[in-house]
Amino acid sequence: MSSMVASDGDVQRTHEIAEAAKRASRMIAPLDEARRNAALEAMARALETASAELMQANAEDCRAGADELSSSTMARLKLDAAKLAAMVEQVRSVASLPDPLGRRLDAVELDEGLKLEKISVPLGVLAVIFEARPDAVTQIAALALKSGNAVMLKPGKEVERTAVALVRVLRAALVEVGLPEDAVSVVLGRERVKELLGMHALVDMVIPRGSKALVEFVQANTRIPVLGHAEGVCHVYVDRVVDEALALRVIEDAKTDYPAACNAVETVLVHGEIAAGFIPKLVAQLQKRGVAVHGDDAVRALVQGIERVADWHTEYGDLAVSVGVVASMDAAMEHIHAHGSSHTESILTEDTAAAERFLREVDAAGVFHNASTRFADGFRYGFGAEVGISTSKFHARGPVGLDGLTTYKYLLRGRGQMAGEYRGANARVFTHRRETR
Amino acid sequence: MSSMVASDGDVQRTHEIAEAAKRASRMIAPLDEARRNAALEAMARALETASAELMQANAEDCRAGADELSSSTMARLKLDAAKLAAMVEQVRSVASLPDPLGRRLDAVELDEGLKLEKISVPLGVLAVIFEARPDAVTQIAALALKSGNAVMLKPGKEVERTAVALVRVLRAALVEVGLPEDAVSVVLGRERVKELLGMHALVDMVIPRGSKALVEFVQANTRIPVLGHAEGVCHVYVDRVVDEALALRVIEDAKTDYPAACNAVETVLVHGEIAAGFIPKLVAQLQKRGVAVHGDDAVRALVQGIERVADWHTEYGDLAVSVGVVASMDAAMEHIHAHGSSHTESILTEDTAAAERFLREVDAAGVFHNASTRFADGFRYGFGAEVGISTSKFHARGPVGLDGLTTYKYLLRGRGQMAGEYRGANARVFTHRRETR
Numbered sequence: 095m096s097s098m099v100a101s102d103g104d105v106q107r108t109h110e111i112a113e114a115a116k117r118a119s120r121m122i123a124p125l126d127e128a129r130r131n132a133a134l135e136a137m138a139r140a141l142e143t144a145s146a147e148l149m150q151a152n153a154e155d156c157r158a159g160a161d162e163l164s165s166s167t168m169a170r171l172k173l174d175a176a177k178l179a180a181m182v183e184q185v186r187s188v189a190s191l192p193d194p195l196g197r198r199l200d201a202v203e204l205d206e207g208l209k210l211e212k213i214s215v216p217l218g219v220l221a222v223i224f225e226a227r228p229d230a231v232t233q234i235a236a237l238a239l240k241s242g243n244a245v246m247l248k249p250g251k252e253v254e255r256t257a258v259a260l261v262r263v264l265r266a267a268l269v270e271v272g273l274p275e276d277a278v279s280v281v282l283g284r285e286r287v288k289e290l291l292g293m294h295a296l297v298d299m300v301i302p303r304g305s306k307a308l309v310e311f312v313q314a315n316t317r318i319p320v321l322g323h324a325e326g327v328c329h330v331y332v333d334r335v336v337d338e339a340l341a342l343r344v345i346e347d348a349k350t351d352y353p354a355a356c357n358a359v360e361t362v363l364v365h366g367e368i369a370a371g372f373i374p375k376l377v378a379q380l381q382k383r384g385v386a387v388h389g390d391d392a393v394r395a396l397v398q399g400i401e402r403v404a405d406w407h408t409e410y411g412d413l414a415v416s417v418g419v420v421a422s423m424d425a426a427m428e429h430i431h432a433h434g435s436s437h438t439e440s441i442l443t444e445d446t447a448a449a450e451r452f453l454r455e456v457d458a459a460g461v462f463h464n465a466s467t468r469f470a471d472g473f474r475y476g477f478g479a480e481v482g483i484s485t486s487k488f489h490a491r492g493p494v495g496l497d498g499l500t501t502y503k504y505l506l507r508g509r510g511q512m513a514g515e516y517r518g519a520n521a522r523v524f525t526h527r528r529e530t531r
Numbered sequence: 532m533s534s535m536v537a538s539d540g541d542v543q544r545t546h547e548i549a550e551a552a553k554r555a556s557r558m559i560a561p562l563d564e565a566r567r568n569a570a571l572e573a574m575a576r577a578l579e580t581a582s583a584e585l586m587q588a589n590a591e592d593c594r595a596g597a598d599e600l601s602s603s604t605m606a607r608l609k610l611d612a613a614k615l616a617a618m619v620e621q622v623r624s625v626a627s628l629p630d631p632l633g634r635r636l637d638a639v640e641l642d643e644g645l646k647l648e649k650i651s652v653p654l655g656v657l658a659v660i661f662e663a664r665p666d667a668v669t670q671i672a673a674l675a676l677k678s679g680n681a682v683m684l685k686p687g688k689e690v691e692r693t694a695v696a697l698v699r700v701l702r703a704a705l706v707e708v709g710l711p712e713d714a715v716s717v718v719l720g721r722e723r724v725k726e727l728l729g730m731h732a733l734v735d736m737v738i739p740r741g742s743k744a745l746v747e748f749v750q751a752n753t754r755i756p757v758l759g760h761a762e763g764v765c766h767v768y769v770d771r772v773v774d775e776a777l778a779l780r781v782i783e784d785a786k787t788d789y790p791a792a793c794n795a796v797e798t799v800l801v802h803g804e805i806a807a808g809f810i811p812k813l814v815a816q817l818q819k820r821g822v823a824v825h826g827d828d829a830v831r832a833l834v835q836g837i838e839r840v841a842d843w844h845t846e847y848g849d850l851a852v853s854v855g856v857v858a859s860m861d862a863a864m865e866h867i868h869a870h871g872s873s874h875t876e877s878i879l880t881e882d883t884a885a886a887e888r889f890l891r892e893v894d895a896a897g898v899f900h901n902a903s904t905r906f907a908d909g910f911r912y913g914f915g916a917e918v919g920i921s922t923s924k925f926h927a928r929g930p931v932g933l934d935g936l937t938t939y940k941y942l943l944r945g946r947g948q949m950a951g952e953y954r955g956a957n958a959r960v961f962t963h964r965r966e967t968r
Contacts, residue, residue, distance in 0.1 A: 120868065120892070120894060123892070123894065124888075124891040124892045202912065202913050204906070204911060204912070204913065208902060208906075210912060210913075215894075217924055218894070218924065298924055299925075313754070314754070317750065317751070319756075319923075319925040337947065340946075340947035341947075343947065343949055344947050344948075344949060346949075347949030347950055347951050348950075351949070351950045351951045352950075431557065442947075449944075451561075453942045453944075454561040455557070455560070455561045457557060457560065457652075457655065457940075458940065459940060459941065460940065460941045460942075460943065461940055461941070461942055461943075462942070462943040462944075462945065463942075463943070463944045463945065464944070464945045464946055464947050464948075465645060465943050465944070465945030465947070465948050466948065466949050466950050468949075468950030468951075469641070469645075469943055469945075469948070469950055470941075470943075471950075474641060474950070474953070474961065475639065475641070475647055475941070476639050476641065476647075476961065476963035476965070486756075487654055487655065487735055487938040488736075488756040488925060488926045488938070489925045489926045491938050491939060491940065492940070492941050493941075501924040501925070501928050502928055503894075503895065503896060503897065503898060503928065503929070504896065504897045504898070504907075504912070504929050504930075505890045505897075505898055505899070505900075506897065506898075506899040506900070506902050506906055506907075507886075507890075507899075507900045507901070507902070508899065508900065508901045508902030508906075509777075509901055510774065510777035510778075510780065510781050510879075510901050510902070511781075511901075511902050511903065511906070512780060512781060512783075512784030512788070512903050512905070513784055513785075513788045513789075513903050513905030513906055513908075513911070514784050514788045514905075516911070524911065524913065526913035528913070
């Protein structure tokens with residue numbers, strides 16, 4: 095076993111590990127799909143075989159955290175036979191996803207015998223910072239390997255023993271199939287985060303998976319591209335011409351299906367013309383489901399005992415919602431652009447022209463018509479796997495599947511052509527014949 | 532004329548201008564192609580009409596710079612009838628490019644009556660920092676408008692009067708066709724750069740066009756995504772089985788066609804087996820064209836009077852080149868990964884298997900076989916326009932066309948579906964039927 099696994103408190107130098115990850119990434123990037131899938135199958139088998147060892151490491155984490163951790167954190171941390179089986183199953187399901195590499199994104203003949211091809215390739219080295227979930231280790235390692243990337247994992251303190259044991263098993267599986275173990279490594283300790291964030295020459299993408307505070311810290315402290323989002327202040331706008339029953343059920347779903355999710359609705363905006371009829375019903379229905387409704391003055395005039403909205407840029411992440419009245423769809427869009435986080439915005443209306451205008455004009459990763467904001471999700475979108483959700487406009491936006499872990503390169507195959515031939519008196523002329531797209 | 536144009540030394544607050552640009556960007560983003568093209572045509576006509584005014588502003592810049600500027604800078608700065616005509620022609624040619632917006636990048640039916648669509652949309656606000664070129668103003672404004680983006684231009688000091696005059700004309704043209712003039716604005720003064728780089732809430736992309744020092748400064752001082760590259764240390768690797776005549780002419784082209792370009796070759800690596808025969812011919816041919824050849828010890832043993840390579844990570848940007856001998860293609864790839872800038876790398880060989888391995892394994896924006904590195908260029912690639920060249924792996928890589936100024940959003944059209952329906956005992960099942968891709 096290489097010394098690259100930091101275990102038993104033996105924390106290796108982060109830079110050394112990152113350099114090893116970079117070397118490993120260059121070795122796994124060109125592998126064909128069959129070899130990457132074989133490695134994933136080896137990982138799955140190794141996890142099954144190592145069950146006892148993994149449970150033991152996890153038991154130590156659980157014992158160490160017993161006094162300090164909340165019951166929900168303990169539940170996430172605890173590894174049992176069912177969870178391990180699900181983790182193994184997930185690794186196998188990642189193997190069965192379509193190959194994100196080597197996709198021909200474009201092909202142009204520049205001239206006879208001079209062919210340009212644009213193909214998808216891995217990013218290189220991913221650094222993933224996550225919290226108390228053992229399943230994050232195997233899922234991230236599987237997604238990274240499937241997409242030809244090396245990965246450096248920085249687990250939360252609570253799950254360190256489990257993470258080290260899991261990575262040891264995964265690395266042994268890589269060696270077994272003749273691949274570099276340094277394609278998966280683990281670094282331990284809070285100080286590692288700052289170190290990782292400074293290594294833009296070695297790390298190609300940082301994926302923070304955790305609290306809003308963690309994501310914001312990462313975004314503010316690195317030049318490395320970050321895949322993640324700090325907040326989801328999603329809106330539902332209820333237009334003038336609306337099917338009230340549809341609106342009530344969609345808003346209830348958007349708020350109560352999973353209030354802690356980033357795609358849960360935080361603010362409902364209602365067109366002034368229907369406010370008097372609709373808002374009392376909406377408030378009653380939400381309150382029946384235990385939702386604390388906050389309102390603007392118009393809402394508070396319609397329904398007694400509603401608290402005033404303190405800040406329209408609030409992500410409650412809980413059974414609470416802001417409700418406001420707007421004079422027009424334009425006002426709704428202005429509100430959304432001023433207070434939203436460009437995550438997911440939905441319009442509820444029977445007026446198709448209004449809906450299409452909303453879809454066209456609202457600037458967000460997801461813009462929906464007559465559907466719950468909760469659909470903004472990689473699995474629901476059919477990506478097979480979700481690497482994260484991005485509210486940045488760069489690289490990947492919205493739910494991000496395996497493609498988000500790739501970039502592309504241009505291949506040009508010629509016969510000794512020179513650029514100088516295409517200039518001057520007897521210049522050759524580019525054909526620029528696109529073959530496929 | 533709005534006060535948003537900073538003119539006559541009246542420098543407006545950058546933030547105010549950026550907010551106006553953001554508002555304008557939301558207005559132009561949803562415009563259909565015909566309206567954007569009409570605006571470009573109005574711009575082209577307005578530039579033709581304003582010829583005298585533009586020449587006068589430029590004459591002032593030229594007078595002011597006459598004592599300080601180099602003759603090459605003066606040549607770039609000077610606006611004459613021919614250059615203005617070319618600028619007008621370029622604006623019209625941008626109008627004729629295929630629309631980068633509204634492209635359907637994906638379409639998936641999630642369930643009956645629940646359709647997801649992924650379409651290309653503008654980034655929002657671009658900030659472009661450039662140097663002494665009047666033609667940069669019109670080209671950038673045209674590319675921005677074609678792609679539905681607002682743009683803030685920060686010209687070099689030498690070209691300020693010309694830039695202000697050009698932007699005044701472009702803004703008047705926007706107003707004439709009923710579009711917000713703040714879609715194109717100009718900010719003046721060195722201090723503006725730092726201010727722009729801090730505005731990640733308003734500016735969606737920064738494009739530095741200028742010296743390596745400028746690009747590096749921008750990259751190191753902003754959280755806003757940067758489209759640009761600081762360096763191009765491109766390699767040509769001459770493999771064991773090579774057509775010598777082909778290799779000599781491609782290397783000559785890659786070095787001498789335009790030595791200051793980022794895609795010119797800086798380092799030639801030669802396989803040891805052919806070094807003794809090939810290197811003397813290569814050196815003689817390059818020296819005949821005025822190229823200063825630097826070599827490693829092996830090269831210096833083969834040819835008298837060759838200077839030692841000081842640093843393999845050198846971008847000469849001039850008629851100079853490093854030449855080295857490597858023991859194998861693996862050693863060449865290792866050298867390229869260690870010393871290159873991931874811009875463009877070319878292998879010259881008659882061995883197709885070796886070439887394909889090189890294309891697969893080398894990690895760079897462009898990897899070529901038997902072609903000059905000088906082909907790495909948006910026009911040669913057939914993009915119609917080049918926004919820049921990226922050596923980053925994120926968003927856009929390599930030469931970047933109009934697509935590089937876009938992102939995408941997901942549109943979901945439903946009939947009131949709730950996420951909760953797809954879970955639990957009688958859960959609906961997603962169909963995930965891909966319509967096109």
